Amino acid sequence: MKPLQPKSYGRVAVYIILLVATVAAMAGLRHYKIASGRNGAPGGDTLAVALQYSPVAFFMDGDTLAGLDYDLLKMLGIPFRIYPITSPAEGLQGLDEGRYDMVIADLPQSADLSDRYLFTVPAYLDRQVLVQKTDSVGAKPAVTSVLELIGDTVCTTAGSPMVGRIANISREIGGEIYVKELPVTSEKLLLTQTIGEIDHAVVNEQVARSVLADNYPEFDYSMQISFSQFQPWALRLSDTAKAAAVNSRLDSIKATEGYSRLLSRYLR
DSSP states (O other), X not given: OOOOOOOOHHHHHHHHHHHHHHHHHHHHHHHHHXXXXXXXXXXXXXXXXXXXXXXXXXXXXXXXXXXXXXXXXXXXXXXXXXXXXXXXXXXXXXXXXXXXXXXXXXXXXXXXXXXXXXXXXXXXXXXXXXXXXXXXXXXXXXXXXXXXXXXXXXXXXXXXXXXXXXXXXXXXXXXXXXXEEESSOHHHHHHHHHTTSOSOEEEEHHHHHHHHTTTOTTEEEEEESSOOEEEOOEEETTOHHHHHHHHHHHHHHTTSHHHHHHHHHHHO
């Protein structure tokens, strides 16, 4: 199969609509942050936290903020101010430029990233999966092995660490798997897939479950692209004191019933 090519203006229109929806959601999150005054201004002991919008980590639930990572942040007991982001690359750039103290995003602790950033202890475990539509007869996925993706195209969010992971897989199996990066959140990427605009997407399993399990049972996300991976938070290499403080709080939280309830609520 040839690499994915643009098919029509209809495809472009869908992407524009989804991008507008994402921007609107982000604007709502930023408005809430400024209006609430919950976390104060950055500086001093207040952490400037770049937090990626996702249906698991951070989102609007009615007129309140929610999400696994957001709730964990509140449990730390450390003053913080949130800066919503839509991609890991956006957060890491801000971290490099000194605008953020910590980034919480889809950032598996790879060797490459560990050379550039200081990671906390894992907040929880997740893994990346291939999302595809099942056939209409046996409700089975067409692709059951990465070998079957040779010559095909998978879509990810722009700046996703999965781009590098898929490139490594291509080298390991001796065949090219093409990657198309779309400037949308993981949630919007999956919604694009549900209307038939793309065939294969790679996202975190918890995001796939959150979006698809109840409303789109015809989509399969059982094929893993990576093993279960730690999902830590990233800081600058020089911020060892901040990392130590966050690690101490996270370790204490993970030993509580409250942490177990959070996992049950958001990860089912």
